[in-house]
Amino acid sequence: MKRNLLNLLALLLLINTMNAQTSKKCATMKAYERAIAKDPSIIEKEKALELATKNRLNNKTRATVYTIPVVIHIIHNGEAIGSGTNISDAQALSQLDILNEDFRLMNADSLLPSHPFWGVTADCEIEFCLAQQDEFGNATTGITRNDGMQTSWEMQDIDDIIKPATIWDRHKYLNIWSINMGGSDSSTLGYATFPSSTTDTTDGVVIRPQAFGDIGTAGTGGFTINDLGRTATHEVGHWLNLNHIWGDSTCGDDFVTDTEIAEDNNFGCPSFPHNANSACGSGSNGEMYMNYMDYVDDACMNMFTEGQRDRMQSALTIDRASLLVSNGCDAPTAVSSIKIINDLKLFPNPSNSLVHISSNSNDITSIEIYTITGVRVFDNFTINKSNKRNIVIDVNNLPSGNYVLKIKSNQKVSTQKISILK
Ligand SMILES: [Zn+2]
CATH class of the missing domain: 3.40.390.10 (Collagenase (Catalytic Domain))
Structure with missing residues (x-):
């Protein structure tokens, strides 16, 4: 009986090891x-x-x-x-x-x-x-x-x-x-x-x-x-x-x-x-x-x-x-092929915490923030709200300074300068 129990334990251990390996x-x-x-x-x-x-x-x-x-x-x-x-x-x-x-x-x-x-x-x-x-x-x-x-x-x-x-x-x-x-x-x-x-x-x-x-x-x-x-x-x-x-x-x-x-x-x-x-x-x-x-x-x-x-x-x-x-591996043609979201409103600017971004005609799909030297300041600003035309983001975690917001919509993009002042 004991031996069977030991065998069972050994088998369970083996199965566990196999799972760990997997x-x-x-x-x-x-x-x-x-x-x-x-x-x-x-x-x-x-x-x-x-x-x-x-x-x-x-x-x-x-x-x-x-x-x-x-x-x-x-x-x-x-x-x-x-x-x-x-x-x-x-x-x-x-x-x-x-x-x-x-x-x-x-x-x-x-x-x-x-x-x-x-x-x-x-x-x-x-x-x-x-x-x-x-x-x-x-x-x-x-x-x-x-x-x-x-x-x-x-x-x-x-x-x-x-x-x-x-x-x-x-x-x-x-x-x-x-x-x-x-x-x-x-x-x-x-x-x-x-x-x-x-x-x-x-x-x-x-x-x-x-x-x-x-x-x-x-x-x-x-x-x-x-x-x-x-x-x-x-x-x-x-x-x-x-x-x-x-x-x-x-x-x-x-x-x-x-x-x-x-x-x-x-x-x-x-x-x-x-x-x-x-x-x-x-x-x-x-x-x-x-x-x-x-x-x-x-x-x-x-x-x-x-x-x-x-x-x-x-x-x-x-x-x-x-x-x-896909044309992903083709050399880029003219930059003018990029469509611009041109009805964006962004306020307040400068800001110290909340920034409101709105567009009358486009759903905003993501917002990225870069420093002026082009370093992307990582944060999850991907938009998953139901109202994608009026977005509020919190920039309170960023130090004071000038930044560039890259705002994306379906196949459209816009960059906006923003200052953060605390
Ligand atoms: Zn696999």
Whole structure:
């Protein structure tokens, strides 16, 4: 009896350890569960996308390379550029390079042609370009920096505060955030939104700076096995509708036929063949642990399959098709293409606490405040009030001085100078 009890305790401990290991990787399913709880209609949207994906696969034509415009948002804690969470441009760019290598099968560590899984290994024919113009047509490096004034963030606050305040039009850009995660998400590497369970203020991919790219802070802070930028490869896979290779349950289904059935997630760096002839029916070659959608170390994952490519391309050409006609990576044309909100009223100015902003003809969607040297003073001024034409903001937390307010409306923008006097 005692022995049985001990065995049970040991088993419970093992299960707990496994859960802890699971939480160390990707929190996309956690984000998904939260999205479903907020909006149950997602399930219907998912079904529609599954059906459309299936229909596309039956009639698919290929050999098109798709390009996705990307903006990288670096959320830091006031450090100098290139230090701590304020990762360098070079580190941000290293991540883009890795995505392009992995999605074009240009990665140096791909399987050899003699490997039994080489036959289904795919060039996904998807590329990523860094934005050259922002959503209002202004020139951009494709990298934004914002001081979050906090050392680390939990997912909920990232989704509720950081993303709405910084996101660029999700229909034109893949938004990727580098942000340090802490609290209950202190071991999370990253997470993504699926095409069906997303919103205009949360869509995109989040990666911690310790797993971002392959230089600088990549691999630091206890994340040595996540030093090659494969967290982003995995998360962008989710963002393009890929599931975990084990289908998030024992012998689960990932809705891809050529990925080999897997009993569970795999960690570390297994050797081939791994878990051959499993109870799930993995066959003599075992599980495809080296797939980007498993949980092995960065250095041990190296492939997507043709089935995964087809599923991602379906998501891209169905739910995310607007990205394929985005001008985000085109050089900006004339600045005059920006429409100005020209009926704005702002008072009092100077102000010491509350500022009233009103427009007769436009819903105001966000207000940003910059110092006169162009440093964005971070605060969540994204507007979620019902009356979007009369906004009141509190500037009491800002020191006295001159500032620039950037006020956004639908495809329109206005900048206004304001003085704060205390
Ligand atoms: Zn994942």
